[in-house]
Amino acid sequence: MTRKRRRLYMVLAAMSILAGAAALVLGALQSELTYFYSPTDLAAGSAPAGRSIRLGGLVEEGSVERLDDGVTTSFRVTDLTSSVPVTYRGLLPDLFREGQGVVTEGSLSADGAFVAREVLAKHDENYMPREVTDALKKSGQWRDPTEATE
Amino acid sequence: MIPEIGHFALILALMVALVQGSVPIIGAAQGRTAWMDVARPAALLQLALVTIAFLALTWAFVVSDFTVLNVVQNSHTAKPLLYKISGVWGNHEGSMVLWVLILAAFGAAVAVFGGNLPPPLRARVLSVQAWIAIGFLAFSLLTSNPFERIFPAPLNGRDLNPLLQDPGLAFHPPMLYAGYVGFSMAFSFAIAALIEGRVDPAWARWVRPWTLVAWCFLTAGITLGSWWAYYELGWGGWWFWDPVENASFMPWLMGTALLHSAIVVEKRDALKAWTILLAILTFSLSLIGTFIVRSGLLTSVHAFATDPERGLFILLLLCVTIGGSLILFAIRAPAVQAGGLFAPVSREGALVLNNLLLVVACGTVFLGTLYPLFLEAATGDKISVGPPFYNKTFVPIMVPLIAVMAIGPFLAWKRADLAGVLGRLKLAFAAAVLAALGAVALEGGPVLAVLAMGLAAWLIVGTLAEWADRIKLFRAPLGDSLRRARGLPRSAHGMTLAHAGLAVAMAGMTAAASWKVESVQVMQLGDSVEMAGYTYRLDRVDQVQGPNYTSDIAQVTISRGDRHVARLTPEKRLYPVQQMPTTEAGIHTTGLADLYVVIGDPDEAGGWTVRIFHEPLVPWIWAGVLMMVLGGIVSLSDRRFRLGAPARRAKAPAGATVAQT
Amino acid sequence: MTTGMVIGRRLAYLAPLAIFGILAVYFAWGLNPDRDPRALPSVMIDQPVPEFALPPIAGMDGPGLSAADLRTGEVTLVNFFASWCVPCRLEHRVLIELATQDKVRLFGINYKNKPEEARAWLAELGNPYGRIGADTTGRVGIDWGVYGLPETFIIDRSGRIRYRRAGQIDQQTLNETIRPLIRELSQ
Known part of the structure; x- marks a missing residue:
């Protein structure tokens, strides 16, 4: 050799x-x-149904409800422009709260509701996940004011 | 006063590192013995100074000195002593001091145990080690001073993140850092070898035990973190392919490759340039791991305080360390003499294959971890790469690796007879088929899981067969076999133990990933749920006051038929200082499975949400990893590595037992 | 061995360096401060505060808050808070310190909060705010570009936004950024 x-x-x-x-x-x-979508993206219909995606935003105030079976929770995720109804069966993470940032992973059902397989909360209690921040930035909500005041 | 002493000691350590990084290496280049001799006392002095700094910081935490900003942000008077101490490294600034302390300890170990190293090599290694120390000491002092004061001092601290107040996580960072930093030894030896332009078996004999020490620590550290996630997060999972996890897993894969390629350098004087490259890459991945975690570069479920200024400093450090060493490699490595020849089918060939597969597997993890960054830079799309990606890339690459792992140890150096070896593996093959059939009979699928169970059986039987072969078990009188076993080098026993451990862990990982059963339901007090043959009854839920938290503690009784199995007490705690709830899962292990219960929130009707997991073979994961670490320790006690072996032996078992407490 | 082969080998040894070089560029890009959620440049910086007029929290005495209150020629801190926001609770101590020790004029906007919860929260932790406007719908928050709580703005004497902090004010930000800026603007 x-x-x-x-x-x-x-x-x-x-x-x-x-x-x-x-x-x-x-x-x-x-x-x-797994692509990341904001509620506005979903409202605009740009996300494919059935495929696994991530949805991030704020948990809308007053939208969290526990369904009758006791273990399914429904809530709305918002980026202050649009909001999307989400259902999740299971224990919510410790840091899940109304008004706080959240990232959920799951898929869009045929009727436009988002079925989450997983709800992720960060270990950091100080602020919200970056993906949520970006979703809110992307929704353009925080750029509006300059135009509104002029 | 004491924090100022610590701060001053850290500054002095930097000064000493500057001397250690320059004088000995110049001395080595010019052949001045006196200059080279500076290295040893400097390394010891540096260890002493960093130890003083570390103790000063620890003292500030223990007595809750709230004039120190770091203590304010991460401690609280009501915290138990253990977590006051672990609070020292439970934050960015303090963890950097621990990093430097471990680095200094490894440097001092070379100074103490390196008596028989050629003096120029020792001087160069210690100088390179000092360069790394300079980088991290400067980083610590310039961007993240742990001793910063705050006036007026607040009355109490903000407390350590409750999730981190846990015995598993208290010891996870020191183990992990000992692993990361331990690879700096291989790195320093590689750089020194490149400067000298010479790599010989003696070099490999030195690099291997240090790499093995680091590998043992890293293995234990990763497992400790995984174990913590398993019982503390309450998700019933133990590995999430999260960027932070991957950051520690990549150096492990690369370090494992290095461990094996160094054998070829030692025994056959071949693969030298490749081994040097692996040593550089392993430590580089440790640094990149630190960078990813601390710069906020990637989104992770584990958040660390991020600061762009720090990120920039670390990036600069990375560019100098990794870029510099790779430039040196590109210039000097082609001059390294090629070594002995071997046929493709040989022990060397098998180890090359092992290396290729491990490096490629590490590459897929690397790509998966950083792809979100690449794609975001290119298109702005936000994605995450989750377990499905790794199941389709990393796992298939592991399949041939495991298959070859059972064959490799049978092969002779230089040229081997594959047909003969396969003939001796008939038993392992039969065991693999049997295990696969068993898996089909018990669970029925999926295909990959059945295949993996078969492979685990193949590996463990193949590994044990090789060991039995060596001591002629059952083919010679038993006394003869025992004599042979005693005569076998410790490193051979270590390899058998580590390889068998991987097989056990692999069976556990496969079963846990494929056949886990889970259910979520609302239970009233007294309700029962059946799962996987066990009955879970929720007896009561009490409110209890802990030292710095309040807790809802449930009592769940598990029975099987009429037999009482266990009583579990899953908790949900609330830490009032941080207004943060945490979950403490209740786990009972039967050896074949974990019964895992998590309690959630109460509803209006007095019921509690309860999540129950049946986790098959999860205990095997921890047992298997423990075997791997023990294998590493047994191997370290080998006569060939007798240099400094006593000190390492004293250190390593402590880590191994922690992994299972 | 031909020269071509020698060059080829040399190139192979350079490959790791080249790969790391590309990687370093990506890392540098990734550190771009725009990607950092904590250091947000605001399009509102140096803009006059948006027009708004908010009532007080229902059931509480005292005036509400409007844009006119921020144009009275005094440096003002405006803090968005809510009782459901955990970091706000942690931040509250810092705000009280600012209002009592530093005598800074501090106004609050209670964002998307039920009045009774906000009242209970202030009763429990103390009320450092000179004026509070209740933004129950979140509309004013949108005008200010608030996307999460807490957020704090510093308004100069002419009623322009000069600084924005997204997220909790920690001691470091307080000492190194906020206090010096207030001093500077007050001169």
């Missing part, structure tokens, strides 16, 4: 493993990314 042959084998092995991994990664990037 010459040095050159050995190097050839190693390069071939490395290439085939890399190619395999690249194929896996590309495939997964096609189908397994």
